[in-house]
Amino acid sequence: MSEIRLFVTTTEALATEILDLMTVCFGEEDVAIATTEVDEKNDVWEASVYMMVEEEAEILARLEELFSADFADLVIDREVLPQIDWIAKSLEGLKPVRAGRFIVHGAHDRDKVRVNDLAIEIEAGQAFGTGHHGTTAGCLEMIGEVVRSRPVRNALDLGTGSGVLAIAVRKLKRIPVLATDIDPIAVKVAEGNARSNGIVEGIGFRVAPGFHSTAFAEYGPFDLIIANILARPLMKMAPQLVTHLAPGGSVILSGILASQRWKVIAAYKGAGLAHVRTIWRNGWVTIHLRHGRGVL
Numbered sequence: 001m002s003e004i005r006l007f008v009t010t011t012e013a014l015a016t017e018i019l020d021l022m023t024v025c026f027g028e029e030d031v032a033i034a035t036t037e038v039d040e041k042n043d044v045w046e047a048s049v050y051m052m053v054e055e056e057a058e059i060l061a062r063l064e065e066l067f068s069a070d071f072a073d074l075v076i077d078r079e080v081l082p083q084i085d086w087i088a089k090s091l092e093g094l095k096p097v098r099a100g101r102f103i104v105h106g107a108h109d110r111d112k113v114r115v116n117d118l119a120i121e122i123e124a125g126q127a128f129g130t131g132h133h134g135t136t137a138g139c140l141e142m143i144g145e146v147v148r149s150r151p152v153r154n155a156l157d158l159g160t161g162s163g164v165l166a167i168a169v170r171k172l173k174r175i176p177v178l179a180t181d182i183d184p185i186a187v188k189v190a191e192g193n194a195r196s197n198g199i200v201e202g203i204g205f206r207v208a209p210g211f212h213s214t215a216f217a218e219y220g221p222f223d224l225i226i227a228n229i230l231a232r233p234l235m236k237m238a239p240q241l242v243t244h245l246a247p248g249g250s251v252i253l254s255g256i257l258a259s260q261r262w263k264v265i266a267a268y269k270g271a272g273l274a275h276v277r278t279i280w281r282n283g284w285v286t287i288h289l290r291h292g293r294g295v296l
């Protein structure tokens with residue numbers, strides 16, 4: 001799978017029209033869009049669509065078909081964005097990331113930890129979650145806020161990746177945490193990360209796609225559910241996720257592009273939750289919802 005950017009240079013009005021068309025064609029959950037003003041005086045804009053693709057040729061054929069009717073003379077440029085090799089990055093030395101009271105750092109940056117920091121040591125590797133992505137950092141910040149302000153007695157980290165969020169909850173409060181992932185390698189990595197952060201008990205790690213495990217009944221219902229996945233699966237699992245939430249419980253969702261947030265919020269409102277707060281980081285949002293009254 002690779003990430004590509006398709007872009008067209010045109011006027012502001014046409015750029016907006018083209019982006020609307022692409023969003024309808026590819027689905028709002030699967031693309032990120034952006035317009036950039038290139039030349040203010042001459043109304044020159046660049047409309048970009050970013051998407052993850054398996055088969056680039058197939059996407060380009062669909063685009064050609066889409067554009068042949070109304071925008072036949074427009075040139076669609078494309079670039080394949082470089083894949084980030086997290087292991088190589090780790091060797092280069094990723095800078096530590098701060099989010100709320102947390103600092104997520106590699107072994108080479110232990111000296112950056114200050115007295116009041118809650119430090120989480122994660123080496124970039126085979127599982128997502130070094131803290132550098134806007135979604136992970138947003139979740140860390142939101143976890144800090146929610147655990148401080150709400151009565152949280154247990155938590156679920158669904159899609160744990162490197163385990164960073166489960167570790168963060170445990171660093172804040174000694175409560176039972178269930179950490180699950182569809183990917184067995186991620187679960188292994190997460191267990192190792194918990195151990196190297198001095199956590200030998202309190203987090204149950206399980207391989208589970210969605211809510212398919214008896215562990216959810218064993219550990220739940222939860223006062224706090226955190227899921228940093230993607231907009232589409234999050235919307236799909238809303239009714240089921242809410243059945244695992246304890247009365248008055250909180251949900252932290254991420255993996256959501258800013259343009260997708262209202263759809264995700266609507267899905268969870270439909271499942272009976274209220275929107276409390278949104279954190280924005282690098283075009284990604286992290287949303288806190290809960291049972292009871294919220295604020296918009």
Ligand SMILES: C[S@@+](CC[C@H](N)C(=O)[O-])C[C@H]1O[C@@H](n2cnc3c(N)ncnc32)[C@H](O)[C@@H]1O
Binds near residue numbers: 255
């Ligand atoms: C974006 S990463 C988040 C990792 C970490 N929680 C963080 O915030 O940095 C999403 C993780 O969710 C897992 N995942 C995706 N879909 C899932 C599903 N339906 N059930 C469980 N895990 C899932 C992926 O394997 C991946 O490790």
